[in-house]
Amino acid sequence: DADVTQTPRNRITKTGKRIMLECSQTKGHDRMYWYRQDPGLGLRLIYYSFDVKDINKGEISDGYSVSRQAQAKFSLSLESAIPNQTALYFCATSAQGTGELFFGEGSRLTVL
Amino acid sequence: GQSLEQPSEVTAVEGAIVQINCTYQTSGFYGLSWYQQHDGGAPTFLSYNALDGLEETGRFSSFLSRSDSYGYLLLQELQMKDSASYFCAVKSNTGKLIFGQGTTLQVKP
Numbered sequence: 001d002a003d004v005t006q007t008p009r010n011r012i013t014k015t016g017k018r019i020m021l022e023c024s025q026t027k028g029h030d031r032m033y034w035y036r037q038d039p040g041l042g043l044r045l046i047y048y049s050f051d052v053k054d055i056n057k058g059e060i061s062d063g064y065s066v067s068r069q070a071q072a073k074f075s076l077s078l079e080s081a082i083p084n085q086t087a088l089y090f091c092a093t094s095a096q097g098t099g100e101l102f103f104g105e106g107s108r109l110t111v112l
Numbered sequence: 113g114q115s116l117e118q119p120s121e122v123t124a125v126e127g128a129i130v131q132i133n134c135t136y137q138t139s140g141f142y143g144l145s146w147y148q149q150h151d152g153g154a155p156t157f158l159s160y161n162a163l164d165g166l167e168e169t170g171r172f173s174s175f176l177s178r179s180d181s182y183g184y185l186l187l188q189e190l191q192m193k194d195s196a197s198y199f200c201a202v203k204s205n206t207g208k209l210i211f212g213q214g215t216t217l218q219v220k221p
Binding site: 035043050058090096098 | 120142143144145147153154155156157160161162199201203206207208209210211212213214
Protein backbone atom coordinates (compact mmCIF):
# COMPACT_ATOMS: atom_id res chain seq x y z
CA ASP A 1 0.00 0.00 0.00
CA ALA A 2 1.08 3.55 -0.73
CA ASP A 3 2.38 5.65 2.15
CA VAL A 4 0.36 8.67 0.98
CA THR A 5 -3.05 7.87 -0.50
CA GLN A 6 -5.28 10.30 -2.34
CA THR A 7 -8.94 9.80 -3.26
CA PRO A 8 -10.42 10.16 -5.74
CA ARG A 9 -7.69 9.72 -8.36
CA ASN A 10 -9.87 11.23 -11.06
CA ARG A 11 -12.98 13.34 -10.82
CA ILE A 12 -15.09 15.22 -13.33
CA THR A 13 -17.57 17.68 -11.93
CA LYS A 14 -19.62 20.70 -12.93
CA THR A 15 -19.23 24.37 -12.11
CA GLY A 16 -20.71 25.23 -8.74
CA LYS A 17 -20.44 21.76 -7.21
CA ARG A 18 -18.71 21.13 -3.90
CA ILE A 19 -15.76 18.79 -4.16
CA MET A 20 -13.61 17.16 -1.50
CA LEU A 21 -10.24 15.58 -2.16
CA GLU A 22 -8.98 13.35 0.61
CA CYS A 23 -5.47 12.45 1.67
CA SER A 24 -4.33 9.91 4.22
CA GLN A 25 -0.81 8.87 5.20
CA THR A 26 0.82 6.04 7.09
CA LYS A 27 4.25 7.66 7.48
CA GLY A 28 3.50 9.13 10.88
CA HIS A 29 4.45 12.63 9.73
CA ASP A 30 3.01 15.70 11.39
CA ARG A 31 3.37 17.93 8.33
CA MET A 32 0.96 17.71 5.42
CA TYR A 33 0.55 19.84 2.30
CA TRP A 34 -1.76 20.35 -0.65
CA TYR A 35 -0.28 21.46 -3.99
CA ARG A 36 -1.82 22.19 -7.33
CA GLN A 37 -0.02 21.50 -10.62
CA ASP A 38 -0.83 23.17 -13.92
CA PRO A 39 1.21 22.72 -17.10
CA GLY A 40 4.16 25.12 -17.12
CA LEU A 41 3.43 26.46 -13.66
CA GLY A 42 5.08 23.88 -11.50
CA LEU A 43 3.58 23.01 -8.14
CA ARG A 44 1.86 25.76 -6.21
CA LEU A 45 1.15 25.47 -2.50
CA ILE A 46 -2.51 25.76 -1.53
CA TYR A 47 -2.52 24.98 2.21
CA TYR A 48 -0.23 23.31 4.69
CA SER A 49 -0.57 21.97 8.20
CA PHE A 50 2.08 21.16 10.77
CA ASP A 51 -0.25 19.45 13.23
CA VAL A 52 -3.96 18.91 13.81
CA LYS A 53 -4.46 22.38 15.25
CA ASP A 54 -2.24 24.20 12.78
CA ILE A 55 -3.53 25.26 9.32
CA ASN A 56 -1.75 27.76 7.09
CA LYS A 57 -2.53 29.37 3.77
CA GLY A 58 -0.11 28.84 0.93
CA GLU A 59 0.40 30.75 -2.30
CA ILE A 60 -3.06 30.19 -3.81
CA SER A 61 -5.62 29.47 -1.09
CA ASP A 62 -8.55 31.50 -2.50
CA GLY A 63 -11.44 29.23 -3.45
CA TYR A 64 -10.13 26.35 -1.32
CA SER A 65 -10.49 25.20 2.27
CA VAL A 66 -8.90 22.36 4.22
CA SER A 67 -9.57 20.20 7.21
CA ARG A 68 -7.03 18.28 9.28
CA GLN A 69 -9.22 15.60 10.79
CA ALA A 70 -6.36 13.67 12.38
CA GLN A 71 -2.60 13.46 12.16
CA ALA A 72 -2.98 11.08 9.24
CA LYS A 73 -5.76 12.83 7.32
CA PHE A 74 -5.83 16.14 5.48
CA SER A 75 -8.67 16.96 3.09
CA LEU A 76 -9.00 19.74 0.53
CA SER A 77 -12.39 21.21 -0.39
CA LEU A 78 -13.59 23.32 -3.25
CA GLU A 79 -16.80 24.89 -1.98
CA SER A 80 -18.01 25.93 -5.41
CA ALA A 81 -15.83 24.56 -8.17
CA ILE A 82 -14.99 26.67 -11.20
CA PRO A 83 -13.33 25.65 -14.49
CA ASN A 84 -9.99 27.30 -13.71
CA GLN A 85 -9.64 24.92 -10.77
CA THR A 86 -9.18 22.14 -13.29
CA ALA A 87 -5.74 20.79 -12.37
CA LEU A 88 -3.74 17.94 -10.92
CA TYR A 89 -3.73 18.08 -7.12
CA PHE A 90 -1.05 16.54 -4.96
CA CYS A 91 -1.00 15.84 -1.25
CA ALA A 92 2.39 15.53 0.42
CA THR A 93 3.84 14.86 3.85
CA SER A 94 7.15 15.56 5.51
CA ALA A 95 8.94 15.04 8.76
CA GLN A 96 10.02 18.10 10.71
CA GLY A 97 13.48 19.41 9.91
CA THR A 98 13.85 17.88 6.45
CA GLY A 99 13.43 19.11 2.92
CA GLU A 100 11.95 15.84 1.74
CA LEU A 101 8.31 15.68 0.76
CA PHE A 102 6.52 12.38 0.13
CA PHE A 103 3.81 12.80 -2.47
CA GLY A 104 0.60 10.95 -3.14
CA GLU A 105 -0.19 9.79 -6.66
CA GLY A 106 -2.29 12.86 -7.39
CA SER A 107 -5.96 13.62 -7.97
CA ARG A 108 -6.89 14.85 -11.42
CA LEU A 109 -9.88 17.20 -11.20
CA THR A 110 -11.82 18.48 -14.20
CA VAL A 111 -14.43 21.17 -13.70
CA LEU A 112 -16.80 21.60 -16.64
CA GLY B 113 7.54 36.51 -0.93
CA GLN B 114 9.49 33.81 -2.62
CA SER B 115 10.44 33.26 -6.25
CA LEU B 116 12.56 30.70 -8.03
CA GLU B 117 13.95 30.64 -11.55
CA GLN B 118 15.10 27.63 -13.49
CA PRO B 119 15.38 26.99 -17.25
CA SER B 120 12.22 25.66 -18.83
CA GLU B 121 13.92 23.08 -21.05
CA VAL B 122 17.27 21.34 -21.36
CA THR B 123 18.32 18.79 -23.95
CA ALA B 124 21.32 16.46 -23.70
CA VAL B 125 22.55 13.19 -25.16
CA GLU B 126 22.82 9.86 -23.45
CA GLY B 127 26.02 9.51 -21.43
CA ALA B 128 26.55 13.25 -21.12
CA ILE B 129 26.52 15.51 -18.07
CA VAL B 130 23.86 18.17 -17.60
CA GLN B 131 23.49 20.93 -15.03
CA ILE B 132 20.13 22.47 -14.12
CA ASN B 133 20.44 25.81 -12.37
CA CYS B 134 18.09 27.37 -9.86
CA THR B 135 18.22 30.90 -8.51
CA TYR B 136 15.90 32.01 -5.76
CA GLN B 137 14.72 35.03 -3.86
CA THR B 138 13.24 34.44 -0.46
CA SER B 139 13.10 35.67 3.07
CA GLY B 140 13.97 33.20 5.77
CA PHE B 141 15.78 30.72 3.53
CA TYR B 142 16.32 27.36 5.15
CA GLY B 143 17.28 24.93 2.37
CA LEU B 144 16.96 23.90 -1.27
CA SER B 145 15.48 20.63 -2.48
CA TRP B 146 15.32 18.93 -5.86
CA TYR B 147 12.56 16.68 -7.19
CA GLN B 148 12.09 14.56 -10.29
CA GLN B 149 8.75 14.00 -11.96
CA HIS B 150 8.02 11.70 -14.87
CA ASP B 151 5.00 12.37 -17.06
CA GLY B 152 1.80 11.51 -15.22
CA GLY B 153 3.62 10.61 -12.02
CA ALA B 154 4.17 12.05 -8.59
CA PRO B 155 7.27 14.11 -7.83
CA THR B 156 10.00 12.15 -6.09
CA PHE B 157 12.68 13.58 -3.84
CA LEU B 158 16.27 13.69 -5.10
CA SER B 159 18.28 15.83 -2.70
CA TYR B 160 18.28 18.55 -0.07
CA ASN B 161 20.96 21.15 0.69
CA ALA B 162 20.80 23.24 3.83
CA LEU B 163 24.50 24.14 3.85
CA ASP B 164 26.81 25.45 1.15
CA GLY B 165 28.57 22.88 -0.95
CA LEU B 166 28.04 19.78 -3.00
CA GLU B 167 25.97 16.75 -2.02
CA GLU B 168 26.48 13.61 -4.09
CA THR B 169 24.06 10.72 -4.43
CA GLY B 170 25.08 8.29 -7.12
CA ARG B 171 24.85 9.89 -10.56
CA PHE B 172 23.10 12.95 -9.14
CA SER B 173 24.74 15.80 -7.24
CA SER B 174 23.29 19.02 -5.88
CA PHE B 175 25.08 22.23 -5.03
CA LEU B 176 24.10 25.24 -2.94
CA SER B 177 25.59 28.69 -2.50
CA ARG B 178 23.58 30.59 0.09
CA SER B 179 25.48 33.83 -0.47
CA ASP B 180 24.60 33.75 -4.20
CA SER B 181 21.04 32.45 -3.67
CA TYR B 182 21.89 29.79 -6.22
CA GLY B 183 21.93 26.07 -6.57
CA TYR B 184 22.16 23.44 -9.23
CA LEU B 185 21.42 19.80 -9.90
CA LEU B 186 24.10 17.88 -11.78
CA LEU B 187 23.19 14.70 -13.58
CA GLN B 188 26.04 12.51 -14.82
CA GLU B 189 26.13 9.57 -17.22
CA LEU B 190 22.71 10.50 -18.52
CA GLN B 191 20.32 7.69 -19.29
CA MET B 192 17.12 7.75 -21.33
CA LYS B 193 15.13 7.17 -18.16
CA ASP B 194 16.40 10.52 -16.82
CA SER B 195 14.06 12.28 -19.26
CA ALA B 196 11.67 13.99 -16.88
CA SER B 197 10.86 17.31 -15.26
CA TYR B 198 13.10 18.54 -12.47
CA PHE B 199 11.97 21.02 -9.82
CA CYS B 200 13.93 23.02 -7.31
CA ALA B 201 12.07 23.96 -4.14
CA VAL B 202 12.95 26.42 -1.41
CA LYS B 203 12.22 25.59 2.20
CA SER B 204 11.67 28.68 4.33
CA ASN B 205 12.12 29.05 8.06
CA THR B 206 8.32 28.75 8.38
CA GLY B 207 8.66 25.18 7.11
CA LYS B 208 6.75 25.51 3.86
CA LEU B 209 8.26 24.47 0.52
CA ILE B 210 7.77 26.59 -2.59
CA PHE B 211 8.55 25.09 -5.98
CA GLY B 212 10.03 26.50 -9.14
CA GLN B 213 8.24 26.05 -12.44
CA GLY B 214 10.34 23.08 -13.42
CA THR B 215 12.87 22.16 -16.08
CA THR B 216 12.00 19.57 -18.69
CA LEU B 217 15.04 17.43 -19.49
CA GLN B 218 15.04 15.54 -22.76
CA VAL B 219 17.74 12.91 -23.15
CA LYS B 220 18.44 11.90 -26.73
CA PRO B 221 20.18 8.72 -27.93
